[in-house]
Amino acid sequence: MKNQVRTLRTQRNLAQGQLAEAMGVSRQTINSIENERYTPSLPLALALARYFGVTVEVMFDDQEP
Amino acid sequence: MIKNRSPAVVRSKWFMPAFCLALGVVVLVASWLGGQLGSGVFGLVVMTAFGLVILLLTGRSETIRGLTTGRDERFAQIDLKATAVAGLALILTVIVAWLVEIARGHSGQPYDWLAAIAGLAYLAAVALFRWRG
Numbered sequence: 001m002k003n004q005v006r007t008l009r010t011q012r013n014l015a016q017g018q019l020a021e022a023m024g025v026s027r028q029t030i031n032s033i034e035n036e037r038y039t040p041s042l043p044l045a046l047a048l049a050r051y052f053g054v055t056v057e058v059m060f061d062d063q064e065p
Numbered sequence: 066m067i068k069n070r071s072p073a074v075v076r077s078k079w080f081m082p083a084f085c086l087a088l089g090v091v092v093l094v095a096s097w098l099g100g101q102l103g104s105g106v107f108g109l110v111v112m113t114a115f116g117l118v119i120l121l122l123t124g125r126s127e128t129i130r131g132l133t134t135g136r137d138e139r140f141a142q143i144d145l146k147a148t149a150v151a152g153l154a155l156i157l158t159v160i161v162a163w164l165v166e167i168a169r170g171h172s173g174q175p176y177d178w179l180a181a182i183a184g185l186a187y188l189a190a191v192a193l194f195r196w197r198g
Binding site for chain 1: 127130131137138139140
């Protein structure tokens with residue numbers, strides 16, 4: 001699923017490991033989300049959106065191009 | 066760290082090596098009771114070596130770490146899929162072995178029991194998870 005995780009993370013100068021630690025997941029999980037290989041659970045999606053101060057709709061795009 | 070979010074599993078890095086060692090001891094005792102002490106010692110050595118390898122790799126590989134000390138929601142999902150694949154492979158093997166035994170004119174034991182246990186366990190799990198929502 002397309003998402004803005006990498007954009008938002010780099011805007012805040014965060015490493016994947018730092019975001020992973022804040023979310024309580026592995027760095028590989030953040031990497032997989034950013035590369036659209038893994039769709040996070042609803043709780044993790046909400047946590048990411050809350051962490052970056054945006055809505056889930058802004059962070060994740062489920063519309064096919 | 067976000068609380069109450071995912072069913073993360075966190076274990077000591079000694080859990081899996083200790084489990085391997087304990088399993089090796091069980092193999093040793095079972096083999097000893099069966100009069101095959103040599104096989105038991107071999108089993109214990111193999112399980113201990115396996116546990117040591119896991120212990121050494123835990124700090125170096127995120128994949129091994131996921132299998133041993135801790136797993137997040139993505140790894141839990143991977144674990145679930147891998148378990149399903151392993152279960153499917155096992156069930157298919159049991160069914161094929163059962164058919165081969167029947168074709169040879171045998172009763173099909175113990176594969177018929179194993180297949181029945183697998184089928185009943187699947188149905189029970191479906192019923193349980195459906196009931197739990």
